[in-house]
Amino acid sequence: MIKKTTARLVAISAAYAVTAMAQPAVAQDKVAVANAATAQAAPAAEGGKMVLPNGQDITPATMENGRWYTEEGIPTFKIAEDGTTDYSTFSGYRRYSAECHVCHGPDGEGSTYAPALKDSVKTLDYYQFQEIVASGKQEVSKAANLVMPAFGTNKNVWCYIDDIYVYLLARGVGDLPRGRPAKKEAKSDEFAAQENACMEG
Amino acid sequence: MASKRREIMKRLLKGATLALLLTGSSALANESVLAEIAKPQQWAIQTGDYANTRYSTLDKINKDNVKDLRVAWTFSTGVLRGHEGSPLVIGDVMYVHTPFPNNVFALDLNDNGKILWRYEPQQDPNVIAVMCCDTVYRGLAYADGTILLHQADTTLVALDSKTGEVKWSVKTGDPAIGETNTATVLPVKDKVIVGVSGGEYGVRGRVTAYSLADGSEVWKAYSTGPDAEMLVDPEKTMHLGKPIGADSSLQSWEGDQWKIGGGTTWGWYSYDPELNLVYYGTGNPSTWNPAQRPGDNKWSMTIMARDADTGMAKWFYQMTPHDEWDFDGINEMILTNQTRDGTERKLLTHFDRNGLGYTLDRETGELLVAEKYDPAVNWTTGVDMDPNSENYGRPAVVAEYSTEQNGEDVNSTGICPAALGSKDQQPAAFSPKTNLFYVPTNHVCMDYEPFRVAYTAGQPYVGATLSMYPAPNSHGGMGNFIAWDNTKGEIKWSLPEQFSVWSGALATAGDIVFYGTLEGYLKAVDAETGKELYKFKTPSGIIGNVMTYEHGGKQYVGILSGVGGWAGIGLAAGLTNPNEGLGAVGGYAALSQYTELGGQLTVFELPG
Numbered sequence: 001m002i003k004k005t006t007a008r009l010v011a012i013s014a015a016y017a018v019t020a021m022a023q024p025a026v027a028q029d030k031v032a033v034a035n036a037a038t039a040q041a042a043p044a045a046e047g048g049k050m051v052l053p054n055g056q057d058i059t060p061a062t063m064e065n066g067r068w069y070t071e072e073g074i075p076t077f078k079i080a081e082d083g084t085t086d087y088s089t090f091s092g093y094r095r096y097s098a099e100c101h102v103c104h105g106p107d108g109e110g111s112t113y114a115p116a117l118k119d120s121v122k123t124l125d126y127y128q129f130q131e132i133v134a135s136g137k138q139e140v141s142k143a144a145n146l147v148m149p150a151f152g153t154n155k156n157v158w159c160y161i162d163d164i165y166v167y168l169l170a171r172g173v174g175d176l177p178r179g180r181p182a183k184k185e186a187k188s189d190e191f192a193a194q195e196n197a198c199m200e201g
Numbered sequence: 202m203a204s205k206r207r208e209i210m211k212r213l214l215k216g217a218t219l220a221l222l223l224t225g226s227s228a229l230a231n232e233s234v235l236a237e238i239a240k241p242q243q244w245a246i247q248t249g250d251y252a253n254t255r256y257s258t259l260d261k262i263n264k265d266n267v268k269d270l271r272v273a274w275t276f277s278t279g280v281l282r283g284h285e286g287s288p289l290v291i292g293d294v295m296y297v298h299t300p301f302p303n304n305v306f307a308l309d310l311n312d313n314g315k316i317l318w319r320y321e322p323q324q325d326p327n328v329i330a331v332m333c334c335d336t337v338y339r340g341l342a343y344a345d346g347t348i349l350l351h352q353a354d355t356t357l358v359a360l361d362s363k364t365g366e367v368k369w370s371v372k373t374g375d376p377a378i379g380e381t382n383t384a385t386v387l388p389v390k391d392k393v394i395v396g397v398s399g400g401e402y403g404v405r406g407r408v409t410a411y412s413l414a415d416g417s418e419v420w421k422a423y424s425t426g427p428d429a430e431m432l433v434d435p436e437k438t439m440h441l442g443k444p445i446g447a448d449s450s451l452q453s454w455e456g457d458q459w460k461i462g463g464g465t466t467w468g469w470y471s472y473d474p475e476l477n478l479v480y481y482g483t484g485n486p487s488t489w490n491p492a493q494r495p496g497d498n499k500w501s502m503t504i505m506a507r508d509a510d511t512g513m514a515k516w517f518y519q520m521t522p523h524d525e526w527d528f529d530g531i532n533e534m535i536l537t538n539q540t541r542d543g544t545e546r547k548l549l550t551h552f553d554r555n556g557l558g559y560t561l562d563r564e565t566g567e568l569l570v571a572e573k574y575d576p577a578v579n580w581t582t583g584v585d586m587d588p589n590s591e592n593y594g595r596p597a598v599v600a601e602y603s604t605e606q607n608g609e610d611v612n613s614t615g616i617c618p619a620a621l622g623s624k625d626q627q628p629a630a631f632s633p634k635t636n637l638f639y640v641p642t643n644h645v646c647m648d649y650e651p652f653r654v655a656y657t658a659g660q661p662y663v664g665a666t667l668s669m670y671p672a673p674n675s676h677g678g679m680g681n682f683i684a685w686d687n688t689k690g691e692i693k694w695s696l697p698e699q700f701s702v703w704s705g706a707l708a709t710a711g712d713i714v715f716y717g718t719l720e721g722y723l724k725a726v727d728a729e730t731g732k733e734l735y736k737f738k739t740p741s742g743i744i745g746n747v748m749t750y751e752h753g754g755k756q757y758v759g760i761l762s763g764v765g766g767w768a769g770i771g772l773a774a775g776l777t778n779p780n781e782g783l784g785a786v787g788g789y790a791a792l793s794q795y796t797e798l799g800g801q802l803t804v805f806e807l808p809g
Contacts, residue, residue: 094652097666098489102334102401105770106668112769112798113282113335140326145282145301149330154660179668180612180648199655 066191075162077170090184092167095160107178118172159198242751252536253471255630261756263711278800283765286340290750301336318365344388371416387470396466403461403662420512424464453499463487464501468531482530488664490651491605497522502530516566527620528555554622572690577672612650619647632708641702694731705746717743741799763800
């Protein structure tokens with residue numbers, strides 16, 4: 001566990017890690033540099049709430065269609081004391097592994113050329129995350145050839161975009177270990193109904 | 202002509218059986234590729250020769266002096282991502298390629314590698330986004346004073362080998378629907394044979410022949426669909442000795458799934474000039490979720506033999522009917538003439554992703570051997586070898602590891618090999634001196650959970666999630682480098698490696714075998730025993746293929762470094778085994794602890 005102030009520094013360097021192989025520009029801060037590659041910042045507790053280093057509250061408050069949301073209506077994960085994940089986080093693991101893994105590597109850990117998304121979600125907010133997945137992102141120069149496609153029309157991604165987001169949050173700031181979540185809640189009827197409506201709609 | 206014949210005779214004497222492929226008597230329309238391949242001083246084709254043996258008769262570097270090998274010169278490609286394939290050497294010029302943006306350099310071997318010309322194509326970078334598994338490119342081809350570049354965006358360009366000027370170019374696919382290129386092309390006589398990538402995007406696989414003279418299309422043969430579009434004759438195209446019959450592909454799919462059904466053709470191609478047959482394998486059926494495509498899904502996962510002039514199929518052999526694990530069949534077909542059971546035979550040897558090493562008669566397609574080349578392989582108990590059995594040629598699937606039988610939304614665990622196969626595209630080598638194959642392999646297993654996916658043109662169409670980890674109850678590493686007897690189907694020796702061996706091997710008449718490792722080592726081992734004789738750590742991990750050439754009377758060995766590709770995806774962060782409990786998570790070595798990105802050619806020589 002890392003103290004909140006350190007977590008913020010980690011977040012700064014993780015922002016630079018969004019470009020796959022960029023050097024952390026905050027080299028004067030040894031702690032930040034040392035943690036940049038393996039940032040394991042825990043969400044800071046503020047009055048019982050879980051808050052990302054960027055200030056975004058990720059405390060689960062309400063459930064809708066089988067997914068957990070914060071008070072501000074942003075999707076988030078919920079992992080029980082015994083490690084059981086909510087179904088949405090598990091669904092996100094599956095879809096991430098099918099759609100994102102071929103570039104971003106297993107478990108949100110990054111590859112030789114694409115960033116570790118488990119770290120990216122700590123610095124991007126939910127809406128920035130959605131925008132990049134929907135529209136794609138390019139960084140093409142003499143030094144880099146990084147191109148992410150737009151997934152806004154891909155049902156295999158877009159019907160599960162919130163699941164993928166909360167899975168990456170759980171990987172980045174929660175206690176979800178690498179690999180397939182060992183224990184999960186069952187798929188609820190509401191979740192299944194919403195999934196069918198989206199995939200067939 | 203006289204000197205050419207002398208070269209051929211030399212090969213006949215030194216290279217024994219494989220040289221039979223290079224008879225000087227045939228009246229071919231265009232012998233230029235054969236003539237260039239026959240000069241052992243050159244590396245005129247990515248695969249070493251048409252037979253894909255990756256064997257060189259050069260022997261100045263040999264098992265007694267290879268320990269003295271040193272770096273002669275190096276060349277940075279200026280590109281960071283995964284570097285597959287190898288340079289070519291034609292005469293006094295070396296031709297080096299890069300991954301996307303697919304730059305080409307002509308280097309003057311008479312002037313310390315001075316750049317004679319360079320070609321830097323302009324490609325829409327959006328193609329990067331539809332390339333599965335990095336922007337690799339497995340290299341240039343040469344024919345008739347022409348360098349053939351097949352770009353990531355499927356533009357095939359013919360460059361004047363002297364000047365780099367464009368002679369012609371043609372678009373062979375459409376990246377907007379996920380069609381891309383990673384493979385080299387095969388020049389045969391007056392044609393260029395071209396494949397397509399995109400099995401994870403629902404691309405319909407095919408092989409197309411273009412005119413070497415002007416790039417016009419000559420024939421096109423799909424892997425799936427109606428007979429006429431597959432260039433098959435229902436009565437004359439054979440499968441294990443029997444005609445394939447009418448509508449063989451259409452009957453093996455449900456509905457129109459074959460139209461987005463994969464069977465792509467991104468591997469290596471070989472050619473037998475005597476039989477005039479081109480050999481290659483087709484990739485996985487789309488999607489990875491077997492429940493969405495009932496049937497045998499012909500002709501995905503198939504070894505194909507086609508007439509080079511017409512494209513008409515002579516025989517097929519489907520190795521993995523109704524794939525359930527993404528065991529693409531695209532790995533190289535190595536053509537040898539060897540004695541088996543006392544008779545001289547024209548053989549085809551293939552190390553499939555599914556973990557089985559196949560030996561067939563390449564004239565008839567008769568199946569002779571199908572044995573596991575990694576003892577970890579567990580999804581099958583073996584192939585039915587009884588010609589009278591209704592399951593003749595089919596692998597018996599172990600129910601526990603059948604993702605079809607376990608069903609959608611069920612996680613099948615402990616399947617060996619993993620989807621990347623006991624071996625992927627990284628090509629093996631064959632030495633006619635030892636009659637052994639030298640095979641770079643993966644020693645990785647997986648959990649695989651298929652689920653329903655929808656098709657959107659130009660978007661990933663995968664339909665399964667998998668996690669991969671080193672083969673359990675073994676040496677803990679993720680690779681082996683093995684020597685294989687293809688007539689018996691037996692491993693002669695096996696060298697454990699920490700990471701998958703993702704580099705193409707080279708065997709030479711110097712009784713040594715070279716290969717590269719993901720940490721970046723170039724290694725030389727004794728061809729007979731496997732004993733390590735030399736290693737040197739290059740600047741980045743090696744997924745390129747080792748080549749050799751002679752210049753000014755001196756033998757050189759060249760290798761591209763530049764980690765990436767499939768290996769860079771899975772291994773960059775290390776692999777974990779979820780079945781071994783929390784204690785093991787993160788316990789396996791991450792490649793990122795050993796190497797970094799960087800494209801470089803390293804050329805080795807002996808002192809003096």
